[in-house]
Amino acid sequence: MLITAFPQPNISEDEYHLLRDLVYAESGIWLKDEKKNFLMNRAARRMRETNISSYYRYYKLLTGPDGKKELLDFLDALTINETSFFRNRPQMDVLSRKVLPEIIKRKRKGERPALKMWSAGCSTGQEPYTLAIILRESIPDIRNWQIKVLASDLSMTALEAAGRGVYAPEKMEGIDERLLGMYFCRDKSGYRVTDEIKRLVVFDHHNLMHDNGERDFDVIFCRNVLIYFDGQTQKNVIGRLRKALVPGGYLFLGHSETLQGIDDSFTFIHHDKGTAYRKNCD
Ligand SMILES: C[S@@+](CC[C@H](N)C(=O)[O-])C[C@H]1O[C@@H](n2cnc3c(N)ncnc32)[C@H](O)[C@@H]1O
Known part of the structure; x- marks a missing residue:
């Protein structure tokens, strides 16, 4: 059994909307409702890195005065980078x-x-x-x-x-x-x-x-x-x-x-x- 310092918390509707709207405003990436788990998992991964155990506190970090670098890392974690040589x-x-x-x-x-x-x-x-x-x-x-x-x-x-x-x-x-x-x-x-x-x-x-x-x-x-x-x-x-x-x-x-x-x-x-x-x- 995998034991982590912070078991992944569930995200509330309010927390999900705050993070989703922030991602949209900053990157244009629009995460539809079926992407809720994706958003939650990627945020939880970054929260482990930053030692934060609640989505709301993580949102406050991202939007606070010291959040610029973490915001970049968070958006980075949400991008899909699939590509190939001579694609199409x-x-x-x-x-x-x-x-x-x-x-x-x-x-x-x-x-x-x-x-x-x-x-x-x-x-x-x-x-x-x-x-x-x-x-x-x-x-x-x-x-x-x-x-x-x-x-x-x-x-x-x-x-x-x-x-x-x-x-x-x-x-x-x-x-x-x-x-x-x-x-x-x-x-x-x-x-x-x-x-x-x-x-x-x-x-x-x-x-x-x-x-x-x-x-x-x-x-x-x-x-x-x-x-x-x-x-x-x-x-x-x-x-x-x-x-x-x-x-x-x-x-x-x-x-x-x-x-x-x-x-x-x-x-x-x-x-x-x-x-x-x-x-x-x-
Ligand atoms: C699926 S890849 C496509 C790569 C390549 N153009 C291709 O077709 O093979 C999409 C890329 O768009 C980037 N991307 C998403 N939102 C972006 C934004 N707001 N500004 C710049 N790049 C963005 C992602 O980081 C990702 O690397």
């Missing part, structure tokens, strides 16, 4: 076969061409590294380009793993042998992303509830993040992403996410089985 292959094909050739052709005319992409909600890094690999494959003279793949997330734990860029063999399933050999080094800790690819990616701790002031992205990936938000938060986040995109820039969402009823200033793009949105020029 048809979308990656839209990027490499349709979107990038068009952008690269247009930009190549400039003296020192620049291209900016953003993986918003990048989790443990597989998405931004996939984008960097696709860019490297699409631009043979990439050294002459100014490339930035911004990769941001709310979860510090996920970002730290992303920054390390080392993955267990079972995480490498989406990558074909040639790319694996070119852009990863195998060592005893796993598959390590090469410095050439790492240099293209800049990691940043960022909460999508706020505007980070970044602009002029040619392409934004914000996949499998909106599903955790309610309708109003989705609208607000998409509005901020729209501002961050250049006119004619591309937005990629997860396969169960849509702009329908959220924002009509984009055109839906369908290419083979992959989809994306193109921001309309005014």
Whole structure:
């Protein structure tokens, strides 16, 4: 039998609403009633770490003057970080076969061409590294380009793993042998992303509830993040992403996410089985 210093207390309706509403206000993550146990378990885990035995006292810590760091850890514990390399292959094909050739052709005319992409909600890094690999494959003279793949997330734990860029063999399933050999080094800790690819990616701790002031992205990936938000938060986040995109820039969402009823200033793009949105020029 497992004996812990603090047996997990039950959460009252009032405590549950206080914590749920706080999570929503701070991160946009809307935990439906069926997620009550999830919230309770994650809060209880953090309460053990902080030696607090009541949900109400934990709420007071989170909202008190010394609660900032713990609030970050609490939100971190609530994030779902599932991801993989080349996730949703048809979308990656839209990027490499349709979107990038068009952008690269247009930009190549400039003296020192620049291209900016953003993986918003990048989790443990597989998405931004996939984008960097696709860019490297699409631009043979990439050294002459100014490339930035911004990769941001709310979860510090996920970002730290992303920054390390080392993955267990079972995480490498989406990558074909040639790319694996070119852009990863195998060592005893796993598959390590090469410095050439790492240099293209800049990691940043960022909460999508706020505007980070970044602009002029040619392409934004914000996949499998909106599903955790309610309708109003989705609208607000998409509005901020729209501002961050250049006119004619591309937005990629997860396969169960849509702009329908959220924002009509984009055109839906369908290419083979992959989809994306193109921001309309005014
Ligand atoms: C399921 S993962 C998706 C990862 C990747 N985009 C993909 O599709 O494979 C969702 C990510 O969104 C992040 N997230 C959730 N709410 C966020 C917020 N308010 N601001 C920034 N990132 C957030 C989570 O931490 C998590 O890493």
